[in-house]
Amino acid sequence: MSFQEKNITVTLVNFSLILGFYLIRLFQMIQSGSFNSTNVFRLWGIIIALAVIVTIAATVLTHIVSAIIQAIKTKGEPDIEDIKDERDQLIDLKGTKVTYFVSSIGSFLSMLTFVFGQPPLVMFTLLIFFGVVAQIIGDILRLYLYRRGF
């Protein structure tokens, strides 16, 4: 598995965990009757902060762990292929395209709930949900393309 694949796998696991955390917190809010703007926007903040911090930390950690594993394997200076060549960039581009597509559909559906008389909170809740789901789908496509070759 290449460095890019490891990186995507770690991001995919992170975003899946973040999605799980988001859904659990959301159901807890609905069950306890505390589904209000203050709590929902706080959760928004937590999710965005988590996504940024965890992604950066995971990338750094993947780099360090890969270097250690390779140093043990080769018993010398680690040589990690962390360069992004044209194939990596094309795979990244395809993943981003799908992410934006899913995100756009999600945004449209979220706004549609507002049109059909749902409170704005539902729209905002769905917006972040589709944002995270779009990222996960984009990462799955990237991994699939890496596994297939292109």
Place this chain on the structure above:
Amino acid sequence: MGNRRINNNIRTLRFFQDEMTQQQLAKKVGVTRQTIIAMEKGKYSPSLELAFRIALVFEVPLEEVFSYDLENDVK
């Protein structure tokens, strides 16, 4: 547009260059080993720039490394 219309002889050319490894070729042309593997399997068609760099490494004309399959061409 077909996926497998561009064929290549990279594996053969590596063999005639003292069994040059995929890693060595990857380093010389500035890509990852995975990209060389994908090209040899016919899964990935390189950019024109990368194709020229590969031909320069083997010191052969471009058409000796890559060929275009006209039979599968979509009319």
